[in-house]
Structure formats: structure tokens, C-alpha cells
Amino acid sequence: MKIAMFSAKPWVHQAFEPLADSFSAGITWLEPRLEPATAALAAGHEAVCVFVNDQVDAAAIQRMKDVGVRLVALRCAGFNNVDLKAASRAGIGVVRVPAYSPYAVAEHAVGMMLCLNRRYHRSWSRVLEGNFALDGLLGFDMRGKVVGVVGTGKIGKVLCDILQGFGCRILAYDTFPDPALRDSGVEYVELPAIYERSDILSLHCPLTPETRHMIDARSLESMKKGVMIINTSRGPLIDTVAVIAALKTGKIGYLGLDVYEEEQELFFEDHSEQVIQDDVFVRLQTFPNVLITAHQAFFTKEAVDNIARVTMENIREFLRTGTSANRVD
Numbered sequence: 188m189k190i191a192m193f194s195a196k197p198w199v200h201q202a203f204e205p206l207a208d209s210f211s212a213g214i215t216w217l218e219p220r221l222e223p224a225t226a227a228l229a230a231g232h233e234a235v236c237v238f239v240n241d242q243v244d245a246a247a248i249q250r251m252k253d254v255g256v257r258l259v260a261l262r263c264a265g266f267n268n269v270d271l272k273a274a275s276r277a278g279i280g281v282v283r284v285p286a287y288s289p290y291a292v293a294e295h296a297v298g299m300m301l302c303l304n305r306r307y308h309r310s311w312s313r314v315l316e317g318n319f320a321l322d323g324l325l326g327f328d329m330r331g332k333v334v335g336v337v338g339t340g341k342i343g344k345v346l347c348d349i350l351q352g353f354g355c356r357i358l359a360y361d362t363f364p365d366p367a368l369r370d371s372g373v374e375y376v377e378l379p380a381i382y383e384r385s386d387i388l389s390l391h392c393p394l395t396p397e398t399r400h401m402i403d404a405r406s407l408e409s410m411k412k413g414v415m416i417i418n419t420s421r422g423p424l425i426d427t428v429a430v431i432a433a434l435k436t437g438k439i440g441y442l443g444l445d446v447y448e449e450e451q452e453l454f455f456e457d458h459s460e461q462v463i464q465d466d467v468f469v470r471l472q473t474f475p476n477v478l479i480t481a482h483q484a485f486f487t488k489e490a491v492d493n494i495a496r497v498t499m500e501n502i503r504e505f506l507r508t509g510t511s512a513n514r515v516d
């Protein structure tokens with residue numbers, strides 16, 4: 188099987204290369220993102236493999252169809268960057284890795300909560316400079332705090348388990364509540380109640396037209412003053428401009444982002460020698476109570492190994508049978 192691997196960063200190479208022989212795969216490593224302008228690079232390959240910020244829109248799909256591509260294999264869970272209708276019209280299959288390590292993402296979300304709360308990022312740099320003062324580092328006990336979890340699928344569920352271990356009280360909202368979580372003590376409520384009652388709010392639902400900008404000026408208005416918001420799901424769940432306004436008034440006390448609305452222009456690349464042109468992002472970086480990581484929540488050894496193995500299995504299964512258990516329709 189011939190695979191065009193777009194956005195092929197070193198970690199992708201390291202994870203997939205050892206599997207190539209056992210899957211009889213010829214992999215072409217392509218550094219650029221997939222987008223309409225680069226789609227023709229897939230010529231001569233049955234499958235393309237892409238990641239979260241590749242732009243699999245109708246134009247890119249048409250160009251891939253023109254050069255004989257049969258399959259788009261996402262090496263991630265989310266598929267909001269794929270025009271599924273265009274893929275279906277073009278007769279191109281789409282597969283994904285539905286679960287590779289919910290623990291990786293949930294643990295990163297908890298890490299962000301603790302870092303923001305206890306200001307590890309600030310104390311680390313202080314101690315390096317020989318400043319051992321505690322002023323400005325006052326945190327709070329996690330025990331007894333109300334954490335609102337939006338989306339209790341694979342990642343949200345693990346987060347609930349971890350936070351229950353901390354002694355937090357968990358409120359949850361999901362369009363399909365999980366009875367086992369309810370039995371474990373998680374209280375399902377409607378979204379407005381989550382916004383009103385949570386000390387910490389963590390987002391774990393997919394990006395859909397319904398969830399886009401769910402955190403906006405209106406929902407922020409109903410939240411507790413000083414709320415902590417964590418987003419490790421998808422950037423556009425949050426209206427960044429509204430969040431900046433709420434940071435300025437102190438409505439938001441802490442903000443942890445592993446994803447950002449316009450991240451495709453920034454994340455996964457080294458821009459340290461350039462002037463960042465995204466003024467909204469640069470404003471976010473100026474707040475002492477904002478912690479941003481560059482879409483790394485998934486990035487553990489276990490997750491990456493699972494991503495590579497399942498992606499290769501998906502491609503082999505689809506090319507042999509014309510479908511896959513992990514097909515996205």
C-alpha cells in the first residue's frame with residue numbers, strides 16, 4: 188500500500204517508519220500540510236494520511252480524486268477538518284483513530300488545572316532567578332471544588348475519574364449521559380447550570396455547528412467570577428475575543444488552552460524567529476493567568492504508538508475490503 192504522509196513531523200516519522208515493512212507500506216514523507224495547493228503531491232498514492240490541522244476541504248478532496256486517491260486516513264480522533272460530504276461524493280473513504288489514549292488528554296487537562304492553580308510555570312522561572320518569595324503564588328485546594336465537564340465520552344470520563352480522586356464535585360453535561368458515571372456520583376445537569384455552578388470548567392465535546400463558540404460573551408456572563416476554563420478539545424469551542432474581554436474584567440480567573448481557534452497558522456511549527464501576526468493570540472499570551480500549550484495533550488508515547496498502529500491497520504483494512512470499522516461517514 189502506498190501512503191502519502193502529510194504534515195510529517197519527526198515524531199510521525201519515528202512512529203510510523205518501524206511499521207512500514209510489516210504492513211508492506213511504501214510511505215512518502217511530505218512535510219507540508221494537506222491543503223488544495225499541496226493535494227497533488229498525493230499523486231501515485233492510494234491513501235493519504237493527515238492530522239488535525241490539515242485542510243481536507245472540498246477543493247483538496249477534488250484534487251486528490253483527480254490523482255487517484257481512495258482513502259483519507261486521519262491519525263487523530265476529531266474529523267472536523269474534513270468535508271465528509273465532499274469525500275463521499277468523490278468516493279473517497281475517511282478513517283480515523285477513535286481512541287488512542289483518553290488518559291493522555293485527561294491527564295494533560297488536570298496538569299493545566301494544577302499548573303494554573305498553583306502557578307508552577309511562574310514559580311519555576313522565579314526559582315531559576317533565585318527568587319524564592321511566595322507572593323502571588325497562592326493557590327486553592329482542588330478538594331471540594333465544583334468541576335463542570337462538558338462531554339463525558341472517552342476523555343471526559345477519565346477526567347471525571349481522576350478529579351473524583353481529588354475530592355472534586357463533578358457536574359457534567361452530555362447529549363448522551365453515561366449511566367455508569369452517574370452511578371459513580373457525577374451529577375448530570377443542563378449547560379446553563381454547569382456555567383453557573385462550576386469553579387472549573389473543562390471542555391471535552393467535539394466541535395460541531397452546535398458547540399462552536401459555546402464559550403462566548405453570553406455563557407461567560409452567567410459564570411462565577413474567577414472561573415477556571417480549560418479547553419483541550421477544539422479551539423473554536425471558545426470565542427477567543429470574548430474570552431479576552433472576560434480575562435480583562437477578572438470574570439475568568441484562569442485559562443488553560445491546548446487548542447486555539449486559529450491554531451493551524453501557528454501550532455506544530457517553530458515560529459520563534461518570526462513576528463507573530465495573530466494579534467489575538469499575542470494578546471492572550473500577555474495574561475499571567477493564561478497557560479497555552481500547542482496541541483500537545485495527546486502527545487504521550489502510548490498514544491503515539493496506538494495512533495501509528497491503528498492508522499496502519501485502518502489503511503490496510505480499507506484498501507483490502509473497501510471499508511473499515513473506523514470509517515467516518
Ligand code: NAI
Binds near residue numbers: 264
Ligand atoms: P468521544 O466521542 O468519546 O466523546 C465526546 C462526547 O461529547 C460524547 O459523549 C458525546 O455524546 C458528547 N457530545 C457531543 N455533542 C455534544 C454537545 N453538543 N454537548 C455536550 N456533549 C456533546 O470523544 P473523546 O475521545 O472523548 O474526545 C473529545 C474531544 O477531544 C474530541 O472531539 C477532540 O476534539 C478532542 N481531542 C483533543 C486532543 C488533543 O490533543 N488536544 C486529542 C484527542 C481528542
